[in-house]
Amino acid sequence: MKIALINMPFGSLYRPSIGISLLQASLEKNGFVCDTYYLNLLFGSMVTTDLYNYFVEQKNTPEEIFPRDWIFSQSLYGKDNFADYEKYINQSNFFRSDAKRNEFYERLMTIRDHVEPFLERALADHHWEQYDIIGFTSVFEQNIASLSMAKRLKEKWANQFIIFGGANCEGEMGKALLESFPFIDAVCSGEGDLSFKHFVQQMAGYKDPSLCHSQGIILQSKYTDEPVMTGSENSPPVHDMDGLPYPNYDDYFTHFEKYGYCGTNPSPRILFESSRGCWWGAKSHCRFCGLNGANLNYRSKSADRALEELLYLRERYQKYTKQASAVDNIIDMKYFRDFLPKLRDMQLDLDMFYETKANLRKEQVQLFRDANFHHIQPGIESLITSVLKLMGKGISMMQNIQLLKWTKEYGVFPYWNFLYGFPSENEEEYQKVVDVIQALTHLDPPGICSPIRLDRFSPYFNKASEFGIVNIRPMFAYHLVYQEQSLETLMKLAYHFEFDYASSQNPASYTQGLIQEIDSWKKHHSQSEFFSVDLGKHLVLVDLRPVRVDNHMLVLTGAEKAVFQFCDNIHSYKAILEHLERNQVPHTKQEVTDMLNRFVQQKLMLTESETYLSLAVPLGNYSPKKQGLERLLEITRGFDSKDLVG
Structure with a gap:
């Protein structure tokens, strides 16, 4: 039994997929042959890193227009709907200047011209016929590229078993993928560590998908006697985090070197995982947050196990990088007593990143610095206490600013965003916060200032009526990306949604001062x-x-x-x-x-x-x-x- 796992555009060029790397390690540990293919690296080498990173790393394009998915839409559907896409963008004023919008169109069409040559080469360069199962990981805007490649594989090798997994496949999103695209044979809904391994073991024995039953693996209707939408529940989550294998990044770095990325800037980052879920979300789910899907249950590795994994990855891949990032949604607070002090004492030559809650003590910020975590994402989200209460953050404006001051003192860079548009927020507070921001220009400004987005699995989505949210519909760009899907299907496929307020609330009418002040903050911060x-x-x-x-x-x-x-x-x-x-x-x-x-x-x-x-x-x-x-x-x-x- 041979398995291929594929990471498509527009995954980052500089970060491997920890999902398929864990699956590969687990399957190999159980005696299966598994290869991972980073076709995103191939695409980046064909279009140039500058062009690829314009759409991935540089955040030059509005998230609402899904440009990375749209780039592959013509390839998937055989239809060029650029005129409609252009009309939508022009009418919505997503870009602040004509020059920025024109640059976007030029780069968009340039990179789209490479899609067909890329897919042809991806098919020709590898012996896909040797694999019994071909899996795709799909997170955020990887769906259309993955579908385009999967369709071509199925057209050329009709008997290939193709399975999709990742965040885009959880719950009814995965079931809608199966219904809409019959060339997909199965999806894995939820964490795949246990269910996918179990499914592969069954396939190795039965050789027939219809005889395989693994919780969370939803089969195409041709293999079952029931419609796809009545398929099984999510995969069982991993509870023994210490029992997970170390991720295998060998194929990623082989491809990284093969396609000429070594020595380029930025350098790659190894990813490590010390926990899953969110301990704060399990206590007080932030109302706008849809991360973790249906499983917020927090599980973490022991400090010794987390340290062993990090040391192993550092030793194995030190030829390529001295940067590492935790993929956790939030750090285990116990790690400030054991994991981080051990890293501080070892003084590893790594530059690292963690996500954390913002109510840190000063000594904890210093410990991040001393343990070489020079970048954190503290989930600040706002500088208005009443709004922070509305979103369920469990923190105040003063605590957020205190953290910004301490991170500045200790040289720990905080990635954060300023969000607005929360239902029932007080408009007057947005006039007051402008005065506060004027005093903060010496501290690190937010990366973006934007209205909240309604995401699947968030409390705002699941309990919309309770929060005064009405008329929920997929973001309009989904219609332009999934060109043949109905509104009913898009409601199942979509992760991001548009909505209306039940009240007369209109954030655009009271946030202009905030936006202008944050622009000024960014402009003056360097001096x-x-x-x-x-x-x-x-x-x-x-x-x-x-x-x-x-x-x-x-x-x-x-x-x-x-x-x-x-x-x-x-x-x-x-x-x-x-x-x-x-x-x-x-x-x-x-x-x-x-x-x-x-x-x-x-x-x-x-x-x-x-x-x-x-x-x-x-x-x-x-x-x-x-x-x-x-x-x-x-x-x-x-x-x-x-x-x-x-």
Whole structure:
């Protein structure tokens, strides 16, 4: 029994598929021959990495128009509907300028011209007839490319058994794929670690798919006596995470080298998995989040097992990369007691990434840095506390900004987005947050600022009426990508949806100020600095934010210095008074009240619910950006220190 597993465009060129790599390792461990094919790497080599990355890595194209799927749509259906696609894009104003839109069209048509030569070469370059089972992993915009390749395989080798798996195949999405595309023989719904291995073992024995019954493997109707849509439930999830094999990335790096990617920038990243599910989602499912499908149940590996896997992958693939990313949705908080301290002590030459909740303590951010996790995704999502409550994040605006300050201090880059358009959000809060953002230009801005998207499996989707969400329909681009499918079928195939509010809520009418302020944040961030220098009795604040038009250096002493430094963490007014008493710093309540009001008015601090947070990043672990230092020299040139201190 021989199995081929395929990763199609538009999977990233720089990250292997951990899904098929785990399946390959498991099958080989059980005595089967399994090869993985990274046809996305072949396509990237044919179209150039610049063109491929324009659609994958650079985030130049709006997600709502599904350009990566559309590129393969003509190949799948034999119809060129560019005129309709162009009309939709032009009418929807997805691009901010004509130049950006025209560049998109030029690149879109250029890369589409390579689709047929790519598919022909993908068919010719490999001996697909030798395999008993050919599997496709399909995540996000890999569906149409995978369908196009699968259709051609079936046309040439009618007896090949073709199975699809991955996030695009869970639940009714997978069943709709089977109904719509009869050249697919089966789909795997949910985690495939146990069910796919079991199915392969059955196929090896019975040689007949109709005799194989594995939970989560849904067979095409020709193999069963029942319609596809009545197929079985999801695959059983893995509970013994320590029992999983190490992922096998050998084929990925062989292809990476074969197609000439070695030595290119960016370098590839090895992926490791230490947990599945989401412990926060199991407690309070973020209302917009559809990740993990129907299985939020959190399971993690022991610290020793996670460390062993990471060390193995580092050793095996160190020739190709010194970068690694955890694919977990959220880090196990126990890892701050065992896994991360062990990594810190080992000082591996790896640059790593984790996803985390945003309510971290300062020492935890430092531990990320010391363990060489220089990039994190903390799930900030908003800087408005009432909106964060609406989405079920379990965190406040002040905690999110505190984290942004600490990540800046320790050189840990936070990937985050600012989302808006949550049902029942308070419009007035969006006017207030503009004032907050003006004080944050020295901290890392969000990657994007966009309205929420309605995703399958999210509480907003599953319980739409409870949240005032009505008229749910597939995003319009699905009609242009799946050219022959009905609306009823698209409702089953789609993962992303459009919707209306039951109320008169219109986010476009109250978020323009927010969008403009975040654009300004991105524009000024490289030259914006706000840091503090502790000189013993004096605390010097160097403030080069655009919001500070003069007096770019401030000196704090006595109670001012004590309060400002104490509020590096969020503290209440009561705690501030207790801190001053405990440290015998002379003060009166009125002096402290006036001081805090002044700090807030000057945007040196933020306040919410009678708590306070200093915004300056302490010098020491933090080193100012080159552009910021150059601006400081420019400002201070020709002035005496007395002219700069206010």
